[in-house]
Amino acid sequence: MSILTETYPLSNGVEIPRLGLGTWFIDDDDAAEAVREAARIGYRHVDTAQAYGNERGVGEGVRTCGVAREDLFVSTKLAAEIKDYDDAVAAIDGSLTTMGLDYIDLMLIHSPQPWNDWRGGDYAEGNRAAWRGLEEALQAGKLRSIGVSNFLENDVENLLATAEVVPHVNQLLVHVGNTPADLLAFCATKDIRVQAYSPIAHGEMLKNAAVATMADRYGVTVPQLCIRYTLQLGTVSLPKTANPEHMQANAEVDFVISDEDMAALLSTEKIRDYGEHTFFPVYSGK
Template structure:
């Protein structure tokens, strides 16, 4: 097979390109997180995903500094909690996350959960847009927003650049992703390899892995990035970190993609963002 030339990033805002593969850091904390981030960067990662609620922003910042790679060469994504769901509160959330990470700007700042019972997620998005206008964050987005939540933000006159949601072959969320495509919203996939990995043993995945001389995990990550999704698998293993990055330069066929899509169970995300949030 001839080498496939393709982009390993997608554009969220003018000039803001996010690597399609990032390192997820939940539930790592402390030295475990700092060490994993340092090694990941030295294994080639340039996108690190964290959150206020993970309790590891300080460790992630330490890992980035320990790597010796310049700040501007690392794309940092973090997320803030419902305590800051107001226009002014988002500014405080930024200041605290930036201080914990030891940085003076963020590449991508997300509303972690909509918490619709509070009724203030639109205000939070307005605050994020102001931070972007002020130049202290390069791009903003949301996480775990259903189409109804996204429509409420759009009605306020805002364009949502990205929504990070749970997506894997068993939880493909086809209606959610169709909404994203129709509205020009990039999809971030957290837990992209699933929680228990049962589908990794499916013939749809193991067959493609055998044909392409790849691991099942690489096949699933290729399924994500080939469809333009930003995937952030968590790994503290050097071998798996390198494997997770090595998903470019080959392609799944239309039939292979369709076979993996067919693993969709119709199951909803693990947590319902209309009732769960922090």
């Protein structure tokens, strides 16, 4: 069985494909073709966000890829700056309109703080207000599942203080060299499925000699080893690429990393410098 046909059940019974296509850094004009290529290869899960600026193209790709809409899983995210109910409601409808879709399979709050105050002030009330908008859209059938992204344990607990629906998903930075084991365990106790974005550490893992040596032993590439690692952690893996050859290779991960090697990857020294990309809040180390 190909990884592209495998799914996890979310806590509400919705099935989410274990491997998806991330679309961060794919231009809007190129997104539709990327989605069509991914669908041709066999991908059934595509992830975007209002902040990516490519919802229009992703939606076009979903509508024109030749795969029945009900066989695709499409996720997007509320802009991190949206911290009130009215703006959340408007943004949910805005994503549906921009993408040209009748429903979205998963919508997340992109961050517990606006990007310009990453890991900064207290936005608990704003997140609760935005979450109420997501809950209502879920009830109305506009969304099939809802979740959060970049939420730490206290952020989730603050949300749960008033939430009627426990987040179905928490999308986190998870890769060799950054495995938040305690947070993964916490999410598991709440039946929150974790999605791993940047499973190749935004390319930084390609520079790791020890990981390259291990990949050679398995007869796979570094990206394939890193993607498989996140899958064996029990997360949904979201490697991002617009290159069809990379899409194909990223899906060729039907091998098993031994327990010993998983432990070695888990203990890999934490990445603290993402080079030219460190200026992005999610890579800043905060």
